[in-house]
Amino acid sequence: MPTDTTRALDDLCINTIRILSADAVQKANSGHPGMPMGAAAMAYTLWTRFLKYNPADPQWPDRDRFVLSVGHGSMLLYSLLHLTGYDLPLAELKRFRQWESKTPGHPERGVTPGVEVSTGPLGQGFSNGVGMAIAEAWLAARYNRPGHTIVDHHTFAICGDGDLMEGITHEAASLAGHLRLGKLIYLYDQNHISLAGGTDLTFTEDVAARFDAYGWHTRTVSEGNDVAEIAHALEEAKAEDGRPSLILVHTHIGYGSPKKQDTFGSHGSPLGEEELAATKKALNWPTMEKFYLPESALDHFREALPRGAKAQADWSTRIEAFRSEYPAEAAEFAQIMSDKLPADWAADLPAWTPADKPIATRAAGGAVMNALAKRIPNLMGGSADLNPSTDTALKGLGDFQPAEYGGPGTQGAVGGEWDYSGRNVAFGVREHAMGAAVNGMAAHGGILPFSATFLVFSDYMKPAMRMGALSKLKAFYVFTHDSIGVGEDGPTHEPVEQLAGLRAIPGLNVIRPADATEVAETWAFAIEHNGPTLFALTRQALPHLDRSRAVNPAVSRGAYILSEAEGGAPEVILIGTGSEVSLCVAAQKNLAASGVKARVVSMPSWNLFEAQSADYRESVLPGAVRKRVTVEAASTLGWHKWAADGALIGLDRYGVSAPGDEIMKHLGFTPENVAETAAKLLKG
Numbered sequence: 012m013p014t015d016t017t018r019a020l021d022d023l024c025i026n027t028i029r030i031l032s033a034d035a036v037q038k039a040n041s042g043h044p045g046m047p048m049g050a051a052a053m054a055y056t057l058w059t060r061f062l063k064y065n066p067a068d069p070q071w072p073d074r075d076r077f078v079l080s081v082g083h084g085s086m087l088l089y090s091l092l093h094l095t096g097y098d099l100p101l102a103e104l105k106r107f108r109q110w111e112s113k114t115p116g117h118p119e120r121g122v123t124p125g126v127e128v129s130t131g132p133l134g135q136g137f138s139n140g141v142g143m144a145i146a147e148a149w150l151a152a153r154y155n156r157p158g159h160t161i162v163d164h165h166t167f168a169i170c171g172d173g174d175l176m177e178g179i180t181h182e183a184a185s186l187a188g189h190l191r192l193g194k195l196i197y198l199y200d201q202n203h204i205s206l207a208g209g210t211d212l213t214f215t216e217d218v219a220a221r222f223d224a225y226g227w228h229t230r231t232v233s234e235g236n237d238v239a240e241i242a243h244a245l246e247e248a249k250a251e252d253g254r255p256s257l258i259l260v261h262t263h264i265g266y267g268s269p270k271k272q273d274t275f276g277s278h279g280s281p282l283g284e285e286e287l288a289a290t291k292k293a294l295n296w297p298t299m300e301k302f303y304l305p306e307s308a309l310d311h312f313r314e315a316l317p318r319g320a321k322a323q324a325d326w327s328t329r330i331e332a333f334r335s336e337y338p339a340e341a342a343e344f345a346q347i348m349s350d351k352l353p354a355d356w357a358a359d360l361p362a363w364t365p366a367d368k369p370i371a372t373r374a375a376g377g378a379v380m381n382a383l384a385k386r387i388p389n390l391m392g393g394s395a396d397l398n399p400s401t402d403t404a405l406k407g408l409g410d411f412q413p414a415e416y417g418g419p420g421t422q423g424a425v426g427g428e429w430d431y432s433g434r435n436v437a438f439g440v441r442e443h444a445m446g447a448a449v450n451g452m453a454a455h456g457g458i459l460p461f462s463a464t465f466l467v468f469s470d471y472m473k474p475a476m477r478m479g480a481l482s483k484l485k486a487f488y489v490f491t492h493d494s495i496g497v498g499e500d501g502p503t504h505e506p507v508e509q510l511a512g513l514r515a516i517p518g519l520n521v522i523r524p525a526d527a528t529e530v531a532e533t534w535a536f537a538i539e540h541n542g543p544t545l546f547a548l549t550r551q552a553l554p555h556l557d558r559s560r561a562v563n564p565a566v567s568r569g570a571y572i573l574s575e576a577e578g579g580a581p582e583v584i585l586i587g588t589g590s591e592v593s594l595c596v597a598a599q600k601n602l603a604a605s606g607v608k609a610r611v612v613s614m615p616s617w618n619l620f621e622a623q624s625a626d627y628r629e630s631v632l633p634g635a636v637r638k639r640v641t642v643e644a645a646s647t648l649g650w651h652k653w654a655a656d657g658a659l660i661g662l663d664r665y666g667v668s669a670p671g672d673e674i675m676k677h678l679g680f681t682p683e684n685v686a687e688t689a690a691k692l693l694k695g
């Protein structure tokens with residue numbers, strides 16, 4: 012039983028989180044005080060009694076992962092990070108939400124030590140956590156040996172009503188339940204208030220029943236300020252290793268504020284000086300002084316430092332023992348955890364020649380991924396129920412599944428081991444959660460994760476990819492069926508405007524390779540690059556391009572001269588991407604027959620080209636050659652940037668259901684149309 016003194020210390024610590032958060036929001040005159048005040052007790056209990064972390068080494072590989080899915084409650088996390096001794100001085104909390112502070116409005120990975128993922132768009136953090144738990148389970152299955160447990164940590168999150176309303180968490184929770192991710196433990200800050208009112212306006216389902224149905228372990232904590240009750244629920248959740256856990260904690264938003272507690276008024280605005288003072292009084296806070304931290308509370312929080320150092324030292328001892336018995340495995344583990352590649356990672360990359368039979372770039376992608384996966388042990392991922400179409404199965408490398416359920420005989424199983432060591436994740440028809448889970452796998456560390464689906468469904472994944480790009484996560488988003496070349500499935504399945512939107516995402520490398528060789532180069536770029544890469548691959552077969560007249564062909568440069576004009580300087584430049592590059596090559600021949608000198612530029616990636624030197628860009632697209640034809644079976648939005656005084660061949664309408672090659676012809680994607688358009692330009 013807790014003594015009165017421990018209770019008093021608990022209360023003091025919990026109030027320290029509340030007041031510190033409210034003070035910082037007040038000083039910034041901006042932010043969300045209610046959430047930290049309501050969830051302070053659960054956060055305190057987790058961070059002082061359960062969470063395994065070392066504030067002195069935020070990157071320690073075997074730390075528990077903590078995700079604040081309710082990113083608007085960022086001051087809760089910043090308070091915890093400061094109080095427990097991370098490198099986040101109080102001065103930074105005093106600069107909450109200010110220019111270049113380490114305490115941005117919502118947590119941002121890479122800005123604040125101890126922030127695992129950027130959160131704010133509700134539902135993303137919840138779903139990142141599922142990816143983190145996948146990563147942990149895979150690493151544990153691959154590296155732990157009897158007597159050597161070197162990967163053994165939990166993923167905790169605090170989520171809120173908003174998270175659980177979002178569709179993405181329905182997908183992610185369903186997936187986590189299916190996968191039986193027992194080391195996933197979520198605290199749900201169930202305060203019945205969201206931004207614009209009470210949840211009786213919007214959200215009245217039985218959340219526990221819903222999660223029970225997903226196969227989660229659920230438990231309700233009826234008094235959200237009761238440390239003992241919260242601790243008991245967390246113990247129970249930790250003991251439950253066959254199911255993820257959701258602990259529904261009944262809390263009061265804005266707890267302690269006489270006028271604003273339990274109101275949506277405390278959700279997203281400072282309490283106000285008067286109400287802040289009244290809150291301090293109501294909570295028996297000893298002073299009105301701002302940013303006051305009681306010494307005994309700080310001392311108690313700072314016990315995290317020796318505790319964390321000891322936990323990490325114990326782990327280091329275990330790693331040493333592992334290394335002496337399993338040197339090769341230990342070396343591989345060290346390599347992947349430090350995000351390094353094996354020296355021979357590219358050794359098996361396939362190569363093609365123009366004489367080879369045409370193949371779809373999705374098929375080339377599959378061949379390349381399988382070659383990479385043989386050498387790169389931590390390349391893993393899967394598709395949203397599209398393995399037969401995306402060609403992204405890693406053959407024979409196992410199905411990431413709970414060993415006790417189903418089995419390798421299951422229809423659609425990739426083959427190999429059927430357990431958490433499997434490298435193929437069946438994400439199911441859950442694109443949005445797939446994107447966020449892949450981000451979580453990347454953020455966890457130790458995994459090079461990929462997702463796969465049709466390009467048209469990138470719309471279902473885009474919010475997650477935006478977060479991946481913002482956070483510079485090394486993730487591979489593979490998309491196939493990248494144009495009207497899809498054919499018979501028709502306009503619902505034929506992307507038009509997607510590329511334009513995706514290209515507008517800062518930090519996302521969008522690459523649309525033109526043939527199998529460019530696919531291999533795209534993968535090679537992605538594997539070595541820090542940050543996310545998006546692949547746009549075809550369903551239909553494409554010829555292998557002849558590079559005998561190319562100048563420094565390299566996808567990594569974004570665009571290059573694939574086929575230089577014969578007989579002198581080019582009069583016109585034909586710029587294509589993906590499946591349309593071979594049309595440009597054929598058009599070049601047509602034009603040459605009538606004496607027109609045309610250069611063909613393959614432009615797999617706008618953003619990579621933009622990153623080149625001005626000299627290089629000028630060498631590919633000389634300012635003096637202003638007649639250009641751009642060819643892409645997608646929206647023309649943005650192509651004016653490259654076309655100078657030229658013409659755009661694109662698709663500013665929906666596609667059609669018909670055989671793909673017929674659609675291409677009817678909608679103007681033919682060598683003849685490209686050549687005629689160029690000829691007209693030159694005449695005009």
Ligand SMILES: Cc1ncc(C[n+]2csc(CCOP(=O)(O)OP(=O)(O)O)c2C)c(N)n1
Pocket residue numbers: 045046081083131132133134170171172173174177202204205206207264278
């Ligand atoms: C995807 C998304 N939609 C909308 C918002 C804006 N928003 C921020 S917090 C919030 C309400 C969240 O409610 P809840 O999780 O209950 O948080 P609480 O009010 O309890 O702190 C909304 C709508 C957002 N951040 N992300």
Ligand SMILES: [Mg+2]
Pocket residue numbers: 171172173200201202203204205
């Ligand atoms: Mg709420």
